[in-house]
Amino acid sequence: MDQSIVERILTRDRVIVIGAILLGVTASACFILSGAGTGMSSFDMSLDTGPAGALIGDMPDMIMPMVWTPGYAVVIFFMWWLMMVAMMVPSAAPTILLYGALNRDRGAWGPLEFLSGYLVVWAAFSLVATVAQGLLSASGLVSAMYMNLATPYLAAAVLIGAGLYQLSPVKAACLDHCRGPVEALTRHRRTGRAAAFRMGLIHGLYCLGCCWALMSLLFVGGAMNLWWIVGIALYVALEKLAPGGKRMAQVMAAVLLVAGLAMLARPLGIV
Template sequence: MLFVLAVLYTVYGAGMRMTAFEMTAMRDMRDMPGPLIPGVWSVAYATLVFLMWWVMMIAMMLPSVAPTVLLNAALLRHTGDADRVPAISAAFASGYLLTWAGFSLVATAMQWALEAAGLVSATMMTLIEKWPGALVLIAAGVFQFTPMKAACLEHCRTPAKFLTEQRRTGTQGAFLMGAEHGTYCLGCCWFLMALLFVGGIMNLIWIAGIAIFVAVEKLTPFGDTISKIAGAGLILWGALIFVNLV
């Protein structure tokens, strides 16, 4: 139910000036003028942007973390907490999602700063010029080959090891486990989420594409290989953009 609500909120852009459908349809209009002065945000608008990011992260990340939550629930049914499975599972998910709330707060601040600097469109929420996008693509591709990416991806691909070796009891323990798991997941995926600035923060094609890639990378037997192939592809894509600009 939470996933469905998050998807609907993201698609219909509750509180934003346009829905994600409209933003996706106009994705090539990177610097379309709008009613707001770039970088001049009210507290209410900043809150809406933060909610947009956080709910979007919930919609994108719940499918890939769902197997871990379900596995944890299955393990709990064989312990003394069997009668508290729903509450403990909710605590685990809450800790996980709180981690992404932290990321969303940083992403909101980054969006405001880039918009104020004239790099991100206030209307279309995407990088206006192509060269910054090329840099992000190359950097995201390089990140796919880093030890940090490898370590975090290994953690995300072996949830059973984490749930057995780092088990904590009760709802508070589950919350801390969820937050820890979310931190590894964030370490694995944060640069991929930065790609939304390239394609458009509310571009449904990019949102769905990144979410599917994250799930494939984490949940399939060949996820590590896919990660490296994607890294090489991102570097090549960014380089080709630079070649076309010079």
């Protein structure tokens, strides 16, 4: 086959993959902006609470707790999952495209299958987050209006826990994987049927190990708080892609620990 034809096919495949990623991220972001099917406006909630979030800003919860029917649980699951798509796929896109470049014989299907495996992992995380939110809501520990933890003690525990996890060997190993995609894709290379999907699962598990504690911060700022959604997504991208990302993880650990201790001190009357 003529070399120019091969190059055109490869370029077309890359455009298809990039287009699919952009479409998925954009559609997910629009869904979150529209309220994610909850009947509440993420814009209004974010304007009300500001960057601090409802708990930190002492915002009162002005609606009754939601009744957790199976249908509402499905809505909350998709809220979490599509939020993860919007937040996590942009920082994973270079690895997805690299997989396509290293496996050109698969065309556009290979990286898209890789992406589907990656998203399955975040669907599992979203299911856990939905169950956690449901249990906390049933106990009156989550604001029905702002979807954040309603007690500073729990919020402080999440902040401190996330800060300590930033310093853990598991976090460091997972961040190394995410920051070194060439080595990671070579070391975890799979062959045979569904190879791309299985590699997507592996990358997704490392990504989850790197970022699950950061995603739990949405329980502090509010699951629909756009300030926290955008801020965490940008930080995750910088931690994975920017020079000095490992040092950033250590700095973020200090920030989270200080924030957690400060929040813990407030109800005790220390600050």
